[in-house]
Amino acid sequence: MKVGFVAIVGRPNVGKSTLVNALLKFKLAAVSPKPQTSRFKIIGIITDEDAQIVLVDTPGILQKSKYTLHDYMLKEAKTAMAEADVVLLVVEPKPPGDIEEAILEEFRRSKEKRPVILVINKIDTVHKNALLPIMQTYSEMYDFAEIVPVSALKGDGLDILLDVIKKHLPEGTPFYPGDEITDKPLRFIIAEIIRERIFVHYREEIPYSTAVKVEEFRESDDPNKPVYIRATIYVERPSQKAIIIGRRGRAIKRVGIEARKQIEAILGRKVYLDLWVKVKKKWRENLRFIRELELGL
Ligand SMILES: Nc1nc2c(ncn2[C@@H]2O[C@H](COP(=O)(O)OP(=O)(O)O)[C@@H](O)[C@H]2O)c(=O)[nH]1
Ligand SMILES: [Mg+2]
Known part of the structure; x- marks a missing residue:
């Protein structure tokens, strides 16, 4: 069986929690148009015949936090590389901003390399033609394991994303019972x-x-x-x-x-x-x- 932890990183509001809920087909994480809706790390567990995928959603940075958004994202990127088996970097369908650049720089610097899958979310908001140059720019910036365009909201591309995640997970035995969808009560x-x-x-x-x-x-x-x-x-x-x-x-x-x-x-x-x-x-x-x-x- 393919088993492992998948860390989901990306700036606030790119749709990380929406993606977790959509992959789980269960409303687990709080979602709202306001940044920093998520308060705690939430894990979502997907088990099927051939895999157990443990998704770890990064919470937003708390207001009044001692970190700037920038520092916080770097810390999350570092932790993801160190602790997960696969990293999903979620971005919006637009050219990379300074936060994305800093996260990728952190990935490059990291000694322990994990496969990083670039998830371009919210593709329902742009024309198809706009995607290609964005994918091109990103692929020149980092050696991604894969680049997968999705719409977490509409459910587009999610089956492909699950297959891609499985492909990059190590073999192992499940951590959680098959019927558990989260570690939270x-x-x-x-x-x-x-x-x-x-x-x-x-x-x-x-x-x-x-x-x-x-x-x-x-x-x-x-x-x-x-x-x-x-x-x-x-x-x-x-x-x-x-x-x-x-x-x-x-x-x-x-x-x-x-x-x-x-x-x-x-x-x-x-x-x-x-x-x-x-x-x-x-x-x-x-x-x-x-x-x-x-x-x-
Ligand atoms: N149009 C569109 N909106 C999305 C999509 N995914 C998430 N959103 C919206 O983006 C906002 C932030 O989503 P959320 O999951 O809370 O982002 P997070 O901060 O990265 O966890 C919410 O208003 C979502 O409804 C998508 O695929 N398409
Ligand atoms: Mg969230």
Whole structure:
């Protein structure tokens, strides 16, 4: 069997999380038009007859981080080369920018070479003729194992990409049971769904000041009864709480309805989603709390 870790790198917003979800055929990672939606490293596991592919999605850099985007990307590129079996560099269908150049420079400098597959995503946004010169430019910059144009959003090129990944993975025995799709607990995935809705519906610092925790998950023995899920949206200040709730609770109601529908689709069961908003001052500096979020505790 072909088995291994596939690190996905690339600047924010190129569609890394969308690609992971599309390859998994499961909504695992939070996706939004705002940069830095992903907060933690997420792995997605694809197992079929002849391979187990473990996708590692790089989170975006956190605001207020000590790193600049540039430094952060270089660090990620270095880690990917050191820890993964195959690296996917995801880019948009346009000429390389300074971040792409810096990542490739890091790859060139690296002593341990892994196959790097260049994934040109969002090809649904450009004319076919525009792709060739971009592929040409990239291929002159680095010795890529392969270059694969895809649209993660439309699902184009994904089967080819999976075959190409398999081709470059080493032989081995699976790390995870065949039916596992992630190392994260269900509570974490549910919290991410709610958090993604917040990224979609609120502006400025609100999404970045928000954390979501699933506090209770109760299934009834009667499959016709809804699953009870109590989740808390944590914010840093009372003013943010008021914004999250919105006038007459309209804003939070919309988040709740949309998240509930997605959770019902995943569980295949009716869900009663009980959403609360609480102020937790300076939670972003509380490492224990952040660790709990990451583990879905
Ligand atoms: N048109 C188009 N948009 C895409 C595609 N893949 C991702 N996007 C959009 O790009 C934005 C950022 O995607 P996301 O997966 O969060 O990027 P990440 O920051 O690299 O993880 C979202 O609005 C996605 O819907 C694609 O193939 N085509
Ligand atoms: Mg992401």
